[in-house]
Each structure stands twice: as structure tokens, then as C-alpha cells.
Amino acid sequence: MPKLTTLCYLERGDEYLLLHRTKKVHDENRDKWIGVGGKFEEGESPEDCLLREVYEETGLRLERYRFRGIVTFASDAYPCEYMHLFTADRWSGSPHDCAEGELAWLPKRELAALPMWEGDRIFLDLLEQNRPFFSLKLVYRGERLTAAFLNGARIR
Numbered sequence: 001m002p003k004l005t006t007l008c009y010l011e012r013g014d015e016y017l018l019l020h021r022t023k024k025v026h027d028e029n030r031d032k033w034i035g036v037g038g039k040f041e042e043g044e045s046p047e048d049c050l051l052r053e054v055y056e057e058t059g060l061r062l063e064r065y066r067f068r069g070i071v072t073f074a075s076d077a078y079p080c081e082y083m084h085l086f087t088a089d090r091w092s093g094s095p096h097d098c099a100e101g102e103l104a105w106l107p108k109r110e111l112a113a114l115p116m117w118e119g120d121r122i123f124l125d126l127l128e129q130n131r132p133f134f135s136l137k138l139v140y141r142g143e144r145l146t147a148a149f150l151n152g153a154r155i156r
Contacts, residue, residue: 059096
């Protein structure tokens with residue numbers, strides 16, 4: 001059964017809130033910078049999962065968000081994953097420490113220098129281009145991106 005997840009990039013001007021995944025020992029995202037989110041619980045919609053995960057990881061309650069696309073991860077090392085990608089630009093509450101790593105507001109122009117999955121750079125570019133809702137398939141061999149397909153067409 002494929003893994004169902006959400007990922008959200010909270011946007012504040014020209015910055016995103018990112019999570020540096022450093023605290024879990026057996027974490028496929030260990031030492032990488034990613035947005036906030038996680039796995040669906042039984043009966044959750046993508047929006048239910050988004051709101052719960054963002055609150056659990058940050059202490060913030062989203063007030064305005066946008067469903068941006070679905071990213072399919074196909075890998076020889078990990079189970080297939082369907083990630084529901086969101087951005088948010090309004091929330092309430094006070095951030096708290098995250099059990100999975102360190103949260104940081106980072107300028108979008110600095111993201112390229114951070115350790116992250118290669119495919120994440122593709123969907124971050126799509127977000128910056130304000131592309132309409134998209135389907136992105138990323139194919140990995142180990143941690144190496146071997147192919148990428150946007151709305152069914154190969155782009156890499």
C-alpha cells in the first residue's frame with residue numbers, strides 16, 4: 001500500500017518555514033531540509049492531515065492555505081509515496097519546538113544551498129513559478145533522482 005502524506009511550505013514574504021530533520025534516528029529525511037507535514041491517519045482527508053501535522057510540528061493553526069499538487073515518489077529503497085503539497089500564507093498561534101528537528105525561516109534564494117532531496121528543488125521551483133495544480137512524479141534510485149515527470153511528460 002502506498003504511503004499517503006502531506007507537505008506544507010509556510011510562506012512569509014520571501015521566506016519559507018523549513019524543518020531540518022535531525023532528531024529521529026531512522027528517518028528517510030534525516031539531515032535534510034523539508035517543509036512540515038506527515039502521514040495521513042485513518043479517515044483523514046489531505047486537508048485534515050495538513051492541519052493536524054502543521055499544528056503538531058509547529059504549534060501554528062493554518063488559516064489560509066492552498067493545495068498546490070500531488071507528488072508521487074517512486075523509489076527502489078522506499079515504499080511508493082503520494083505526497084499532497086500545500087503552501088500557506090496565514091496562520092495563528094505561537095511556534096514551538098518540533099520533536100523531529102529544528103524549524104527555521106529561510107530566504108527562498110538560499111534554499112538551493114541546503115541539503116534536500118533533488119526532486120524537492122523541482123517542486124519548489126514549480127511553487128515559485130505559481131504553476132497551476134500539478135502532478136509531479138519523481139523516480140529515485142537510492143537518494144539519486146533518475147527521472148521526473150510533470151503532468152505525465154518527462155522533464156528530466
